[in-house]
Amino acid sequence: MKTWLISLLAMLSLLATGCSKQEEQTMEQTQALNNIAEQYVKLILDVGHHHPYYIDAYYGPEKWKDESTKKPLDELLIRNHDLVNQLAATQVDASQALRKQFLDIQLKSVDTFIRLQQGEKILFDDESLGLYDALSPTITEQELDAALAELSLLIPGEGELNQRLNTYKSQFVIPLDKLDTVFNAAIDEARKRTKAHIDLPENESFTIEYVTDKVWSGYNWYKGNNFSLIQLNTDFPIYIERAIDLASHEGYPGHHVFNSQMEQHLVDKMGWIEYSIYPLYSPMSLLAEGSANYGIEVAFPKDERLAFEKEVLFPLAGLDATQVNTYYQVQDKLALLSYADNMIAKRYLDGDIDKEAAIDLLMKYALSSQEKSTQRIGFIEAHRAYVINYNLGQDLVKQYVDRVTGEDDLDKRWAIFADLLAYPKTASMMAE
Known part of the structure; x- marks a missing residue:
């Protein structure tokens, strides 16, 4: 009807x-x-x-x-x-x-x-508050330098940390000929875990495509009627941890589930037609990106993730599974640098630094190669203050779920999380 x-x-x-x-x-x-x-x-x-x-x-x-x-x-x-x-x-x-x-x-x-x-001309903070109903916290280079110092202790070799990290991570690249197998295993597990807690429509489904020449690493194109096209960008190496990250973020319980839940509960059931359209540069995106990132840890609590990586994904990718624990210690330290994107985007878009300086800062604090940092600047130029939705969105969703849950109960956490997907709240609404 x-x-x-x-x-x-x-x-x-x-x-x-x-x-x-x-x-x-x-x-x-x-x-x-x-x-x-x-x-x-x-x-x-x-x-x-x-x-x-x-x-x-x-x-x-x-x-x-x-x-x-x-x-x-x-x-x-x-x-x-x-x-x-x-x-x-x-x-x-x-x-x-x-x-x-x-x-x-x-x-x-x-x-x-x-x-x-x-x-x-709208300043970065005014833009993020106006578009996304949220303001990214201020972070200093001194704070980021402290995180770099901690990370440096874990990375072997000499020379620039950027180069050492990329050399270290090269042993964890998913071979292209095994990428589809690894990603499908990750998304099947993410779907199974999500279905155990969220009632998904019987007809929900997705298609996976591998693409190139994009400014993003993955994208979910929701088509309606509980169907998504999930695209993965293979321009750059895809590291093993990205299999679960992308499977959860783009698929389950991320964007695919978020859009399907809104369509099912709000459009089809309630007749709230405003939810049939998703303007990308709007407060809806802070919840969409934030819940997709937070959903990774909901679906894969740390110990369970490490076990699944070690027993399933590393072997499927042909990688050394004995390195799982050490590798994720590095990932934990890298998470401390997540707000570097916001700081650099703000300085660049506000005109405080030029493109070359922005790329240099990304190489230093995001620890990406020059080529990857240049791609990231392309994303910032195309989507501007949108970068806050990933890290700040994740933190705000986590804070909201933690506050409402009030205890370390995984089933209750899933219930609150599922309710947030089905009945969305903006940043200021979550803070109330």
């Missing part, structure tokens, strides 16, 4: 059987939000004509997409302001409060995005 009919049929049913004043009021509020939601979806479709990546997924009415055209940015900005005002004037009860709040935050991010497309 068409999702836009769900709320209408529910209202007609209540009218036919008789309903209380409170029920009538709730119906009126629902209809008002549905009208704003429809205008919101059509607005996002129109804004999408101004940027090739803005609409990451859409599975609403095809007619709306077909009717969408490229309109002047000034006109779109006015429409967005009108929707913000309409929403503010719409009174809702407690059952509709979260829906209204999420729509309001999403709409306000559209304002920032349109102004960026108009060429307005």
Whole structure:
């Protein structure tokens, strides 16, 4: 059944059987939000004509997409302001409060995005707060230097740490002819673990493609009806730990599950059409990327991950499984450097350093090769403040789940995590 009919049929049913004043009021509020939601979806479709990546997924009415055209940015900005005002004037009860709040935050991010497309210069912190409802913490080079010093003790050899690390990691590259086998084993295990805790639709599925010439390492293209296309970029070596990372992040319980849960619970069941479109540069992405990263440790607690790597993935890749524990000690230290991306992106995009200096800083603090660092700058140029969604998003989701769970109970952790995927919250909503 068409999702836009769900709320209408529910209202007609209540009218036919008789309903209380409170029920009538709730119906009126629902209809008002549905009208704003429809205008919101059509607005996002129109804004999408101004940027090739803005609409990451859409599975609403095809007619709306077909009717969408490229309109002047000034006109779109006015429409967005009108929707913000309409929403503010719409009174809702407690059952509709979260829906209204999420729509309001999403709409306000559209304002920032349109102004960026108009060429307005917006500082990194203002952009991240405007687009993603979150502000990355300040990190200093002194803090990163301390993490480098700890890491240096674990990496053998002499010379620059960047070169030593890449030499060390070269023994953990998945051979290309074994990549598909290793990745499928990882994603099958991730799916099995996720299905044990989250009720996935029977028809959910995905296809894997291996691609080149991209600024990202992996991408999930959600197509609707519980189907995803997962692409892995083979431009650079894929290290063994990335098998579980990518399988969980792009697939289970990451992007594929996140989008499927929203479609199942909010679009199909509730008729909330605003969730049928996913604007990439919006607060939804902080939760999407953050939950996808945090979902790795939910699906694979550390001891279980090490055991699976040692017993299954290392042998499938033809790698020395006796090195698992040492290798993951290195990975733990590398995690201390995760906010270097945000610091470097902020300095570069705010004009404090040039491209060459940004690449040098990535080589020093992200410990990537010059070629890989150049690719990363390409990602930052293309997606700007989006980089905060991975590390900050992961930390905010973890803090939220830890706070709500209140104890070290894996089943409860899964339950809270699954609820967050099915009923999304932005950064500020998670902080409440």
